[in-house]
Amino acid sequence: MIPDKPGLEGLEAKWDAVWEETAIYRFAEGQPRSEVFSIDTPPPTVSGSLHVGHVFSYTHTDIIARHRRMSGKAVFYPMGWDDNGLPTERRVQNYYGVSCDPSLPYDPGGNPGSATGTESDSTTDTKSGSVSGTGPAGGKPEKQTASKAGSKQSSKSDAQPPVKVSRPNFIKLCEELTASDEQAFEQLFRHIGLSVDWTRTYTTIDSHCRRVSQLAFLENLRRGEAYQIEAPTLWDVTFQTAVAQAELDDREKPGAYHKLRFRGDGLSSGNGDSDRDGLSSGDGDIWIDTTRPELVPSCVALVAHPDDARYRPRFGSTVRSPVFDVEVPVLAHPAADPEKGTGIAMICTFGDTTDITWWRELNLPTRTVIDRDGRFAVEPPEVIKSQAGRAAYARLAGKTAAAARREIAAVFAETGDLEGEPRPITHPVKFFEKGDKPLEIVASRQWYIRNGGRDDALRQALIDRGTQMHWIPGYMRARYENWIAGLNGDWLISRQRYFGVPIPLWYRLNEAGSPVWDDPLQPDASTLPVDPSVDCPPGYSETQRDRPGGFTGDPDVMDTWATSSLTPQIATGWRSDEALHESTFPMDLRPQAHDIIRTWLFSTVVRAHFDADTVPWRNCALSGWILDPDRKKMAKSVGNVQVPTGLLESYGADAMRYWAACGRPGTDTAFDEQQFRIGRRLAVKLLNASKFALRFDNPGEAEVTEILDRSMLRRLADLVDDTGAALESFDYARALERTESFFWAFTDDYLELVKARAYGEQGEAASQSARQTLRIALEVLQQLFAPFMPFVTEEVWSWWHSGSVHVSAWPQGDRLRALAGDVTAQPSEVAAAVLSAVRRAKSEAKRPLRAEVQCATVTDTAERLAVLQAVTDDVKAAGRINELITAEGSEFSVKVELAPEQT
């Protein structure tokens, strides 16, 4: 049963198979809510390869799950894969060499992507070895795959131009690619021993999730929490989609102030063409500084602070824009910063988010120049009438913003409207977090869900929700509150993309063929999920699609967070399995990383607030990041990612979990391979200590009689209480640290002290006590380690138990304390102190530990000497001490006389 030379190799595969077969992690349905511990596992994005960061945080959750399971809870621990959204689209584009063209009809026969050859095109820069068959788990430590490639999709590709495929075909490819990834992810998660109920998995694009997502949206719509509006929208020109506030990144970018002249020729405030003869007159001119001179044709006003004496006389008057010669008013608004540039700014539609504020609050017209592809529209705004202005605009038409900027600077320089050279500065520019071109702002019709960004009562209600959850660590709640406090708009959920959950609506077309936006056609709930681009609204037929008097489908999909925010509803069977939902929702635990509090955590609270008038979970545990040795966040885009597979092979899953468990909740942890070695050593030690303790005959019902044994059990009782409390409060790192430190002391001291006695050197009764205690302690230690190192503990448990350690009952401190009776921790402490002193003496004398001690003199207080008396036989045996003399004194010391070296 117990191998001669126990090892760790092969334990993962062996026990994973057994656990699968015995189904010990399967959720036991039908339990009352109080007996259930439900976990809202955040579905990892499957579009990239797994790295050690995933192992890190998912292990933390698993430790808690395993502890709750051993504590008697029915643990509800499903797993999802987040596969909808842009990351997948980008990878599909690169991997298959395709791009989506929604205007194409579905091609049911061919799979264009597969046909055009996967491997050939993927050479661009995804060496997509990681996504084929063996999956990301087998991936090499590649850096920068999709993130870079995706953004370069159209230009610069030296390979073939992408093959255009229909939206349904494109989605098929997305599903194909993610399916193989998901398998690989599951394999890796099994390999590291996550005790997930693998019969309960979902993917955020599957039909269940689409249904929940659409149903929840329709409910939001019905209750007035979702609405659509035509408004200026942050827009990514690369992906050509709207993005939400939560997806913004500010990046410091170089730019340049251009000092431009607006003419204040109060006289010529009328007709446009000819009166530019006052070129040199300059008294009424106003100079503004701007980093975006190309937006002058979209300028609708100038604005300065109301208290700014320099410009106060000009408020209410007008000036004319350089070259384009458009008359614009000079206005006052408190958001204008007198310290910036010349203290007066031009308002364009739209250069940045402040422009939106001004435009809205000052009730200004819209003069759009940049199209959704980020290029200047062919036609100038109507308001530009002068020939010179139209000619100048023609030089910008079709150009990107950056190119137009260079062009217009040249124009202004020619006309003398640009003073001096542009002055380089660096300033924060808003980017889509996944994009690499600055965001533009375009006016478009979009769907929103209210989130308190425009409603103080709702804002406060959501902040209050934060206080109804337990945050681990507690200070993370501040981030939640800060984010809500800083919201400046509702949650934009529509995206102009393809691989996502469609917005389940259609619009009537009037006789002119224009959509009637106000009263969307809704599907019957029983037909969900629907795809409005394929399905028809109730009462219509396909022949009426896109025909005047007919209907048109909403072309957009929902933000990936609009689905991800529903994982509690998705996982617990909301509106599909009410019994399950009742016993699992609100959920007990949401583990996640701290950087997505603003997105995932917050949006999930919003949905539960609306749908169920509750918080979605009782506890949220925020895990830290893995940092590389230089303390930079480990991320694919940085190229410093550690892939887990190699580490798993050399150190084993338990060692990797050990490393993960050492990272305290919420704390960023530097990756340190040394920790893997330590974890592995601990696992090996557990094998060997178990083997040792079990080598003696089973003492049956023998009683624990010896003082030393009872004293050790007393300390073990304290450990059990301590670790139990730590795990209850999600402090797995503390629990592990305590258990580990006890365990090493246990092997160093207790095992050595009782070794001789266990072998029978002090008679049968004393031996039985030792053997019994060894077994009791071993059993408890195996259980305490089980949540952390499930494989090795299951292995050693199996040497002497029939069931799984993972469904055994968590140890009780009281039982151990009862065995200890009135014996305190002191005897084992005194014995260990003497033994340690003897070891030190031998080590300092450079003698082996088995060297005999002629005579050891222990000086200590009378009280402790009396205690030592009770354990003296064990101490003498362990230290190989021939004669042990005691002497009273206030200071503890041990004088060691070694026996002469034998020759």
Next chain:
RNA sequence: GGGCGCGUAGCUCAGAUGGUUUAGAGCGCUUCCCUUACAAGGAAGAAGCCGGGGGUUCGAGUCCCUCCGCGCCCA
């Protein structure tokens, strides 16, 4: 600029509500030991003005103030 966190041995970190006399662990380093549980191991040792300064207290790494440095989130 606002918020949050951090600064303890060469390195990575523990030190929960201030108090077991001379501040802990692991790694690394040095020395020793192939001991019948364990050599991909074991034992032992050296090593710290607990970021600086001020304060509260009988007593502070632990609380307060301030300064310096670092990181993150948000403007």
